[in-house]
């Protein structure tokens with residue numbers, strides 16, 4: 001599903017922030033990515049959602065080597081990836097409903113299906129009463145939940161989540177994890193970048209650890 005082979009990455013002419021990174025995420029797996037602040041977690045996610053190119057090595061997504069992929073095929077590939085950004089990246093002038101509906105509208109799903117799905121999901125993440133609000137009217141934790149709903153609504157093949165429980169209390173964190181586990185159960189491959197040790201203990205899964213841009217040996221675990 002995802003394969004990195006000796007990947008390096010740098011910003012501009014700076015030093016490499018990722019070095020010799022090799023790993024595979026099997027189809028249908030759930031994996032944590034952890035490491036100290038600045039270790040390179042967000043940078044690694046950027047390579048996976050095609051926001052940045054590696055300076056060396058091979059990145060394969062869905063069995064395709066990204067360096068050989070024509071640019072015209074990138075949008076199609078991106079549509080299969082759900083992303084929860086660390087800074088949410090919601091569209092401020094659009095309502096919560098419209099933000100979450102966006103991926104389904106891009107895939108031209110019928111309006112009735114969109115309405116039903118968006119309402120159900122916003123209920124699940126505890127935002128039924130905020131459906132008409134705009135992001136600037138929400139707290140950080142509420143914005144985070146909108147970002148998660150938007151990332152999962154179209155059932156992506158691959159979900160990349162950067163600190164998805166960073167702004168919510170443990171109870172809501174568990175609820176969001178159950179959402180991820182449910183999505184994982186129906187086939188989505190998931191990578192969650194997090195510092196949340198308690199969360200990783202409560203919901204066990206394999207852990208990849210970055211130390212100053214290099215991947216340490218992973219600790220086996222089991223999704224629960």
Ligand SMILES: Nc1ncnc2c1ncn2[C@@H]1O[C@H](COP(=O)(O)OP(=O)(O)OP(=O)(O)O)[C@@H](O)[C@H]1O
Pocket residue numbers: 011014017035036037038039040041042043044086
């Ligand atoms: N746009 C950028 N331009 C230049 N350097 C960057 C840029 N973004 C990140 N970096 C550098 O790359 C390194 C890795 O940063 P990254 O954001 O990937 O770490 P992280 O593990 O996600 O950290 P955090 O847990 O704080 O989010 C850091 O040294 C950072 O300063």
